[in-house]
Amino acid sequence: MSNSFDPALDLKINRIIKAPRSAIWNAWTDPASLEQWWVPAPAKCKVVQLDVRPGGSFVTEISEGGGPFAAHLNACFLAADELERIVFTNALVGGWRPAEQPFMTAIITMRDHPAGTEYQAHAMHKNPADRNMHEELGFYDGWGMVTEQLALIAERRTQ
């Protein structure tokens, strides 16, 4: 199956990772491992469900600033081809039940590479016509980017 790429709605991250596919597969599928890299420090991640098979639940929570754990991602695996591919979407929740706020499907692929693994994350999004849905994405790791805008505004103000 080929996946089309829509530059207005999609993104692709390609990376050669100096580790075998099995290490990357484990980092994705072992809850204790996923918790260590899924959200940016100092936020903490809790993996609530990680049932890596088609229809399985993928639910994570995030705790920021030492606060209580809150919703982060509630998604459903669509494909899980061992050591090769993981596909999940938050358009569905576990058991293929339709989700309230569909936003993205992600396809993670791993291929052997002389230096380790050729890794790709392809995320396809729904057009977020309502910008306020940001709060509802359920897929939001804090917001490093916004700080640049704050700096810009502060600078403009200083001039």
Add this chain to the structure above:
Amino acid sequence: MRLGNGPASIGELAEPFDMALPSFMRHIQFLQDSGWINTRKEGRVRICTLEKQQFAIVEDWLSEQRALWNARTDRLEQFVTSKQNKDNSR
């Protein structure tokens, strides 16, 4: 910049800037008046927080998702390669 990581006191925010506190307070006041940040008193300290909604409106959502996936891939890479080194040296 600091507020992206969570709430902070005015003292903390002012520290990196070569600016008198009253001038800094005017910037804070401006940001608050225009809805970019919120402030509240905690004892004798004034705490500032970013107003998320406001930022969400001006953000380019796709570049934000890209930044998110890039950072996530960085962390994955870091996690698997450092784990690998540990396993090898065992």
